[in-house]
Amino acid sequence: MTAPRSKSIVLWTFVISVLVLLSAPTIVVIGASFTSGNMIAFPPEGLSLKWYAKIAQATELWDAFLRSLYAAAICTIIAIPAGTLAGIALAKYPIRFATSVQMYLLLPFTIPLIGSGIGLMLVFGEARLLGQLWPVGVAVCVINLPFMIWAVSASAASLDPDLELAAANCGAPPLSTFIHVTIPGVMPGIISGSLLMFILALNEFLVSLLLVDARIVTLPVQIYNSIRSIITPDLAAVSVVFVACAVAAVFLLDRLVGLEIFLKSK
Amino acid sequence: MPREQGRDVEAMRESRPVLVSVNDVSMAYNGAYAVRSASFDLERGRFLTILGPSGSGKTTLLRLIAGFGRATSGEIFINGQPVSAVPPHKRSIGMVFQRLALFPHLTAAENVAFPLKMRRHDATTIAGKVTRFLELVKLGGLGGRRIHELSGGQQQRVAIARALVFEPDLLLLDEPLAALDRKLREDMQLEFRRIQRELGVTTINVTHDQREALVMSDEVIVMDAGKIQQKARPAETYRNPRNAFVANFIGVTGFVEGTATSVSGGLVRMSHGNVELAGIMAGDAAPPRIGQSLVGAIRAEQVRIAADRRQLGGLDTIVTGEIAEAIFEGERIVYEVRVAALGGVILRVFDHDPAEHSQFEPGAHVSLGWNASDVRLYGMD
Numbered sequence: 001m002t003a004p005r006s007k008s009i010v011l012w013t014f015v016i017s018v019l020v021l022l023s024a025p026t027i028v029v030i031g032a033s034f035t036s037g038n039m040i041a042f043p044p045e046g047l048s049l050k051w052y053a054k055i056a057q058a059t060e061l062w063d064a065f066l067r068s069l070y071a072a073a074i075c076t077i078i079a080i081p082a083g084t085l086a087g088i089a090l091a092k093y094p095i096r097f098a099t100s101v102q103m104y105l106l107l108p109f110t111i112p113l114i115g116s117g118i119g120l121m122l123v124f125g126e127a128r129l130l131g132q133l134w135p136v137g138v139a140v141c142v143i144n145l146p147f148m149i150w151a152v153s154a155s156a157a158s159l160d161p162d163l164e165l166a167a168a169n170c171g172a173p174p175l176s177t178f179i180h181v182t183i184p185g186v187m188p189g190i191i192s193g194s195l196l197m198f199i200l201a202l203n204e205f206l207v208s209l210l211l212v213d214a215r216i217v218t219l220p221v222q223i224y225n226s227i228r229s230i231i232t233p234d235l236a237a238v239s240v241v242f243v244a245c246a247v248a249a250v251f252l253l254d255r256l257v258g259l260e261i262f263l264k265s266k
Numbered sequence: 267m268p269r270e271q272g273r274d275v276e277a278m279r280e281s282r283p284v285l286v287s288v289n290d291v292s293m294a295y296n297g298a299y300a301v302r303s304a305s306f307d308l309e310r311g312r313f314l315t316i317l318g319p320s321g322s323g324k325t326t327l328l329r330l331i332a333g334f335g336r337a338t339s340g341e342i343f344i345n346g347q348p349v350s351a352v353p354p355h356k357r358s359i360g361m362v363f364q365r366l367a368l369f370p371h372l373t374a375a376e377n378v379a380f381p382l383k384m385r386r387h388d389a390t391t392i393a394g395k396v397t398r399f400l401e402l403v404k405l406g407g408l409g410g411r412r413i414h415e416l417s418g419g420q421q422q423r424v425a426i427a428r429a430l431v432f433e434p435d436l437l438l439l440d441e442p443l444a445a446l447d448r449k450l451r452e453d454m455q456l457e458f459r460r461i462q463r464e465l466g467v468t469t470i471n472v473t474h475d476q477r478e479a480l481v482m483s484d485e486v487i488v489m490d491a492g493k494i495q496q497k498a499r500p501a502e503t504y505r506n507p508r509n510a511f512v513a514n515f516i517g518v519t520g521f522v523e524g525t526a527t528s529v530s531g532g533l534v535r536m537s538h539g540n541v542e543l544a545g546i547m548a549g550d551a552a553p554p555r556i557g558q559s560l561v562g563a564i565r566a567e568q569v570r571i572a573a574d575r576r577q578l579g580g581l582d583t584i585v586t587g588e589i590a591e592a593i594f595e596g597e598r599i600v601y602e603v604r605v606a607a608l609g610g611v612i613l614r615v616f617d618h619d620p621a622e623h624s625q626f627e628p629g630a631h632v633s634l635g636w637n638a639s640d641v642r643l644y645g646m647d
């Protein structure tokens with residue numbers, strides 16, 4: 001019985017090293033944020049919450065955070081109807097330009113962000129919209145929409161096509177069928193997709209950097225600007241708050257649709 | 267035409283108004299016909315089963331009646347009105363799908379309420395009807411459960427209640443019992459029949475289970491390769507299959523081939539090598555020409571088996587054979603007997619007498635006997 005044992009030791013070593021590797025940056029940041037010294041360091045020198053107290057008063061950070069939330073909300077609000085309809089259409093109907101659509105869905109991975117960012121900067125500049133916050137939400141939505149479409153179309157593809165026929169058979173006209181059967185059926189995809197869109201928009205850095213000016217920076221840009229001068233532990237504390245938001249979103253996702261659905265992207 | 271079949275029998279029963287009339291309907295998918303020139307009438311209140319092997323076009327025909335997809339040619343009439351231009355949600359048809367298609371995000375009661383909500387009934391009517399129909403399918407008290415919290419048989423019942431709650435003109439069942447185990451299936455067959463009688467709703471049931479077709483139906487349509495082979499009452503279908511396909515598909519049947527030698531009255535004599543056989547032409551087929559090739563169908567339960575031909579007194583056709591297989595099926599033994607004189611054809615025989623069980627071992631020489639009046643003859647074209 002030694003073979004299975006050595007196998008499991010190897011397996012566990014592997015799993016643990018991957019976990020450490022994945023969580024190391026987060027652990028370092030969390031540790032550093034509790035330091036009582038004045039320099040960012042890991043392990044922290046002593047324990048204190050003073051940097052949290054500091055960022056709680058740093059109004060420019062809070063304003064930036066609120067601006068990030070605002071942009072993310074705009075992005076999500078646009079993504080939900082657009083991505084839902086596109087995702088359902090993609091999964092259910094034979095689409096004329098299927099391959100081109102598939103190409104479009106790969107965009108977030110193929111086009112360098114800086115490229116699409118500059119493109120959007122030119123478009124919005126032409127439309128004289130630079131210097132406002134909501135275009136950032138729109139831009140992030142345009143760039144990340146394939147994620148939403150993916151989530152919804154995966155959900156729609158796994159939907160039993162008989163369900164819609166059954167609704168029609170029950171006397172539901174097409175619009176009622178869509179509202180009462182199709183939408184609830186793809187709800188897991190809509191929820192996971194929109195949470196993903198929200199988190200991606202909240203974290204978005206490059207596009208914000210290109211589209212905003214100094215008066216309306218979003219949080220990642222604000223942090224970046226601070227790093228350029230001096231790295232103090234308050235930035236670690238801000239990052240922790242950020243991580244906490246992401247964790248909260250994942251927790252919400254688990255409560256709403258169940259993580260296993262999200263992982264299977266159902 | 268299949269619809270001519272059994273007309274005289276029909277006439278003897280009380281006649282009722284026709285609810286569904288399928289008129290020369292064909293359906294092709296990319297040029298391949300799934301249903302060819304199907305025609306039949308179904309009277310109000312009757313239970314019709316469409317029986318056929320996999321791929322014979324049963325589901326296709328049922329879906330055309332429900333309004334999912336349009337026939338390539340032909341027309342379907344419901345209550346005398348052509349319905350090809352009527353979308354499914356405007357046809358008053360309840361359907362139980364093969365995989366049930368219950369709405370997973372709703373409770374059992376909400377599923378049953380759905381057709382009523384879509385028809386904009388008021389809340390009190392809905393509540394009353396939902397309770398009544400849940401009780402009808404013996405699910406009173408389980409209305410609050412989600413679909414995945416119900417057993418397979420209970421889900422089946424929810425689907426039935428949902429299909430019936432709006433009191434449709436017509437109920438369609440697409441093999442809803444196929445996935446159930448045998449015991450539950452037989453319970454549900456009786457349940458369907460009870461509910462159907464109680465509500466008097468006209469029903470079309472699809473299955474490839476011949477037992478289900480015979481047990482549940484007023485009438486049976488046998489389909490093969492997209493064509494209706496026969497439409498008749500169950501007993502009629504069983505006793506007088508219209509062609510060799512139906513004879514083979516329903517019941518356990520052996521086939522013997524021969525050449526017609528004489529026709530006298532209804533009885534047709536034929537020979538196979540030096541064996542003399544006889545039988546009756548099936549259905550309304552014309553008498554054969556002398557020398558025409560025929561195939562005779564004989565039911566396993568109409569063949570008797572004995573060690574010696576002297577024990578088969580009273581039977582007019584007797585052949586000898588050798589046991590190829592003895593299959594124990596519990597309440598009976600099925601012998602497969604190879605008859606060398608008939609070209610090595612295998613005939614199957616039931617033995618229901620427990621005392622005589624395993625009387626014959628494979629390899630044993632036996633005599634088989636039957637009556638010519640039980641043999642149905644079909645022309646081979």
Ligand SMILES: Nc1ncnc2c1ncn2[C@@H]1O[C@H](COP(=O)(O)OP(=O)(O)OP(=O)(O)O)[C@@H](O)[C@H]1O
Pocket residue numbers: 295299300318319320321322323324325326327474
């Ligand atoms: N959507 C479709 N596209 C192309 N061919 C189809 C389609 N639906 C059915 N067919 C073909 O039509 C024929 C009849 O199919 P149908 O589903 O009506 O058979 P069935 O009698 O219901 O079989 P089963 O007992 O297996 O359910 C089959 O050969 C099938 O392959």
Ligand SMILES: [Mg+2]
Pocket residue numbers: 324325326441
């Ligand atoms: Mg079928």
